[in-house]
Amino acid sequence: MTETAGSEGGFIEVHRRGLMLVLSSPSGAGKTTISRRLLSLEPSLTLSVSATTRPKRRGEVAGVDYHFVDPTEFNLMINRGEFLEYAKVFDNYYGTPRKAVEEILGRGSDVLFDIDWQGTQQLAQAARDDLVSVFILPPSTRELEQRLRARAQDSAEVVAHRMSKAADEMSHWAEYDYIIINENIDLSVARVQAILTAERLKRQRQIGLAQFVKGLRDGQ
Numbered sequence: 001m002t003e004t005a006g007s008e009g010g011f012i013e014v015h016r017r018g019l020m021l022v023l024s025s026p027s028g029a030g031k032t033t034i035s036r037r038l039l040s041l042e043p044s045l046t047l048s049v050s051a052t053t054r055p056k057r058r059g060e061v062a063g064v065d066y067h068f069v070d071p072t073e074f075n076l077m078i079n080r081g082e083f084l085e086y087a088k089v090f091d092n093y094y095g096t097p098r099k100a101v102e103e104i105l106g107r108g109s110d111v112l113f114d115i116d117w118q119g120t121q122q123l124a125q126a127a128r129d130d131l132v133s134v135f136i137l138p139p140s141t142r143e144l145e146q147r148l149r150a151r152a153q154d155s156a157e158v159v160a161h162r163m164s165k166a167a168d169e170m171s172h173w174a175e176y177d178y179i180i181i182n183e184n185i186d187l188s189v190a191r192v193q194a195i196l197t198a199e200r201l202k203r204q205r206q207i208g209l210a211q212f213v214k215g216l217r218d219g220q
């Protein structure tokens with residue numbers, strides 16, 4: 001993203017280095033819901049569409065929600081080095097295609113990731129300075145289970161399996177930059193949006209500022 005700043009006598013471009021915004025949570029805490037709302041509010045934020053070996057849920061669209069691939073194809077993608085990160089989550093494989101992320105960042109957009117703690121650790125190793133990580137917690141375990149059931153997308157066994165993994169997932173909360181308890185969805189979306197706004201304004205993400213300030217000091 002480029003912002004043009006200046007006054008009469010010449011404009012100096014202040015570019016912004018793209019950032020990678022990660023949302024993680026135990027299954028059902030609300031990160032997909034928050035992501036969709038945020039994407040509709042933030043035109044220069046683009047979702048990284050993961051590849052997965054998980055079967056498609058009712059209502060999911062290939063290429064929009066996920067790239068649905070079989071385990072053989074997923075392995076080929078691993079061997080060809082096509083993933084920025086990948087992990088096994090709840091008995092299926094999930095991975096972030098590298099090329100798409102590079103293209104999004106290359107055109108000056110920020111990237112939104114809905115990935116688990118394993119993927120977040122891998123991204124942090126590869127690009128810590130560009131990463132902003134947010135962990136979403138449910139208001140209670142009971143509410144988490146209710147949300148998974150009310151979503152009505154997974155079998156009772158899958159819901160039980162995901163609930164059994166929730167405590168493990170949540171043990172990684174302290175590895176994240178920000179924590180949001182998702183009680184009220186409007187408030188949670190506003191909070192993630194506030195984080196994004198503040199992170200975009202960080203000094204180190206604004207390229208060309210030194211020149212811009214020099215111009216100001218020189219009276220431009």
Ligand SMILES: Nc1ncnc2c1ncn2[C@@H]1O[C@H](COP(=O)(O)OP(=O)(O)OP(=O)(O)O)[C@@H](O)[C@H]1O
Pocket residue numbers: 025026027028029030031032033034147148150151182183184185
């Ligand atoms: N603040 C909220 N209050 C009530 N219901 C919510 C809230 N946030 C999300 N939900 C609902 O909870 C269910 C699970 O949300 P969502 O699918 O966004 O979770 P998720 O964290 O993306 O789960 P997964 O990791 O399994 O993809 C959905 O039916 C959603 O509408």
Ligand SMILES: Nc1nc2c(ncn2[C@@H]2O[C@H](COP(=O)(O)O)[C@@H](O)[C@H]2O)c(=O)[nH]1
Pocket residue numbers: 024025026027050051054085086087089090094095096114115116117118119120
């Ligand atoms: N490490 C990664 N985790 C991912 C990726 N895409 C999704 N996920 C996480 O998997 C679980 C389950 O997702 P669901 O859609 O089956 O409910 C959830 O925690 C996601 O955040 C990925 O590319 N890498």
